[in-house]
Amino acid sequence: QVQLQESGPGLVKPSETLSLTCTVSGASISSYYWSWIRQPPGKGLEWIGYIYYSGSSNYNSSLKSRVTISIDTSKNQFSLKLSSVTAADTAVYHCARYNFDTRSLDYWGQGTLVTVSS
Amino acid sequence: QTVVTQEPSLTVSPGGTVTLTCASSTGAVSSGYYPNWVQQKPGQAPRALIYSTSNKHSWTPPRFSGSLLGGKAALTLSGVQPEDEADYYCLLYYGGAVVFGGGTKLTVL
Numbered sequence: 618q619v620q621l622q623e624s625g626p627g628l629v630k631p632s633e634t635l636s637l638t639c640t641v642s643g644a645s646i647s648s649y650y651w652s653w654i655r656q657p658p659g660k661g662l663e664w665i666g667y668i669y670y671s672g673s674s675n676y677n678s679s680l681k682s683r684v685t686i687s688i689d690t691s692k693n694q695f696s697l698k699l700s701s702v703t704a705a706d707t708a709v710y711h712c713a714r715y716n717f718d719t720r721s722l723d724y725w726g727q728g729t730l731v732t733v734s735s
Numbered sequence: 736q737t738v739v740t741q742e743p744s745l746t747v748s749p750g751g752t753v754t755l756t757c758a759s760s761t762g763a764v765s766s767g768y769y770p771n772w773v774q775q776k777p778g779q780a781p782r783a784l785i786y787s788t789s790n791k792h793s794w795t796p797p798r799f800s801g802s803l804l805g806g807k808a809a810l811t812l813s814g815v816q817p818e819d820e821a822d823y824y825c826l827l828y829y830g831g832a833v834v835f836g837g838g839t840k841l842t843v844l
Contacts, residue, residue: 662826662835667833675831675832678832711781725782
């Protein structure tokens with residue numbers, strides 16, 4: 618059973634950097650791509666980006682200048698950093714497995730709410 | 736900027752059939768966009784239903800089916816159950832980038 622669990626601060630100040638970690642169990646992080654998706658309160662889903670265990674990554678062009686996704690194969694974790702945050706970055710952040718063979722975001726974490734506020 | 740468009744809301748009666756669609760601002764949706772459908776119920780994580788147009792995950796109920804219809808991706812629910820009331824999102828792949836549709840709120844009434 619593949620499980621993903623997001624963790625990190627629930628409150629971030631404007632202009633600071635949001636940092637989240639996703640811990641993967643039930644699957645080797647070295648075998649798939651891994652993705653971050655966010656959902657502002659009451660709104661739809663927005664893809665942030667994904668990373669392969671090799672470090673190869675791809676980001677949403679609208680966020681690319683502020684986003685870094687990294688991976689730690691020794692801990693079976695991958696992380697998200699989003700810099701210079703504003704209130705518009707307040708959202709539930711989900712991590713998910715991107716299965717390249719099926720072109721599918723097949724397993725998702727429950728998500729964690731991050732609020733940007735002073 | 737690429738926009739993926741879905742019906743904002745639809746209503747269906749229990750036992751009925753409903754089709755949700757997913758259109759791309761770049762033109763007709765084809766299998767090369769690998770359409771996916773995701774279900775999200777309030778307070779829950781999204782759950783993948785359909786990938787690569789019409790393929791089901793092992794957990795996808797048989798009443799859900801995916802297709803291409805009139806230049807759009809489509810998700811059809813046949814024999815709708817009350818528990819199918821949820822938000823449904825399509826997503827399309829554009830050369831490695833992923834774009835979600837705005838979602839369809841499905842009401843079973």
